[in-house]
Amino acid sequence: MQTYFVGVDIGSLTVKVVLINNHLEIIGQMKTRAGYSGRDVANRLKEQLLIESGLKEQDVCATVATGYGRVTFPADREVSEITCQAKGIHHLFPTARTVIDIGGQDSKVIKLLSNGKVADFAMNDKCAAGTGRFLEVMASALEVEWQEIGEIVSSSKNPTQISSFCTVFAESEVISQVSAGTPKSDILAGVCDSVASRVASMTRKTGIEPDIVFTGGVAHNQGVVNALAKQLGYPLLVSREPVITAALGAALLAHEMNKV
């Protein structure tokens, strides 16, 4: 008999929901902006996903919630993003030993053992530098869509130096570069380097061990991917859907929970 499991990741910027079956195949996935109530958005997404997959609530054996809104969501269990991310990445990339996750408001590095267990982790603290929010603020100051950043950066010849660690101060640096007539591509390349250098130093803290997987919304941004790979001196593996890996991990945990 086919059974189903749901993973819900309520992040600071986006909500992701993943539906899997007992063969651990992804049946469906959805993501959207979290907005004011991440919980309501997640509930809606889950319903929609079940309808599209021709399933009913009672077909779902278990749901695991993760992300900042995990506590408010009515799930069978709430699990931290670190554990879920580790689970999802180990499933997709069994050779991964280092996971770099840059989300909306935090960036983290997780060190994995060969069996997928979390050996150590590091996270940013009380500061938005080196996160998706940082990139968003800079993209908005430069009036570009964040999805375009990768392409624009590829034409940069001489990246500027964004020296500040603080999002607010970095924004004023960007604005002064704009008034100095620096090309957009060079400023954006500087912004990507700044995120990469912040995250690279956090990665060095837990120790760099390949294979390195880069995940989270910012992994969509080729500018940061390239800058980070260059700084770490290793190629980075990126899944096709880096935004949903923690939600996938949550769904896998829901499946495991049910086995016990």
Next chain:
Amino acid sequence: MPNAQSTKHNEPAKKRNYRPLVSTKALQKTMGRYYAITNYHRYWGKPLRRPLAWVTSGAPVELLRAFKIHSAYPEQYAAIYSARQATVSLCEVAETAGYSQDLCSYARSNIGGVLRPDLAPLGGMPKPDLLVACNNICGTVLKWYEVLARHFNVPLLVLDTPFLTGELTPQAKEYVLEQLNAMAVDLEKITGRKLNQQSLAEQMRRSAEITSLWKETRQYCQASPSPLNAPDLFIHMAPIVVLRGSQEGINYYRKLEAEVKERVKLGQGAVNNERIRLVWDNIAIWPQLFSFYKLFAEKGACFVTDTYSGGWAADHAPGTPMESLAATYTEVFLNRSPEYRANQLINLIRDYKANGFVMHSNRSCKPYSLVQEVIRRKVMRETGVPGLMIEADMADPRAYAEEPVRNRVQAFLETFDDLT
């Protein structure tokens, strides 16, 4: 180390995850008496020719006690200010006066309390007749106490203990010993009393006794389940800090030890269903004393020992009273190399059969925190147990971000659950 009374209002009303100590009543009585005596010093100090000294936590109080000097601890008052949620307003007073937010929150709230005693719990500290600072715990105390000396216009005695990269050298010991002898001469002038060697020896004897009682009490926590959890250690360390070398202190720790011993005999753990044993590193997070440690207790994780309150359980060095003081106060763990501190943690993890450790990267306490990452990696490598780093502050709640802390703690505790 705040008075247990002070934290009472923080305790959750619903089901506790850990067992309260009967000795807490005796602690409240002992500490209540100490605060009353201290706060009314202005009435009895002069007639009895017993000056009041403000001292750092690592000052050689046995010598002061031999001169009948009464000691009060700005650091300890600062912990009380924090547990009573007064630190922010006191720090703001100091910050308005020009002190940087990067300065130690004990120093800032103490200075805030000096400038605005009306905002400080217990009415602030009674005015000092002299100040004694020893830099074995940090360098900040030197400038902090200079500020106090200028403000109160009272003598400041400084004991400079050289940082130990390895073992204590004879030269370093001699250097500290000479300063202690000079301090004794200064104290003779200030108090008008002669140093009584017999009285000093008696102070040292009592101090050694209270230290060994505290040490033995802590060692009972090697039992599984552990009879005490970190908040117990932090609250019940108050007398060893302020009443070291006193009979009241000894009486109190005899009571506590008996209760802890009984708990071990009955197999009673501090935390319900203890399943994870942890070691704590750095000063307590006083403003979140209960809410923070509850994140662990409710998951069956108990802090069975710590490096902070364990600092007061170090054996006295041998020699004459003055030689022993010189060595003991120079060899405090905060005055020693990262290697020493890593080994200390490794030994605690082994002796207390711990499954992991948690380090508080304390924004205020630079000497304690700066080398923690190096120590964390070494300890993880050598023991194979995981170590978590939490960023917070011992007294200033503005440096505590609840959600990120909860996130890290949950992820850390999940690593013991075999989820992945």
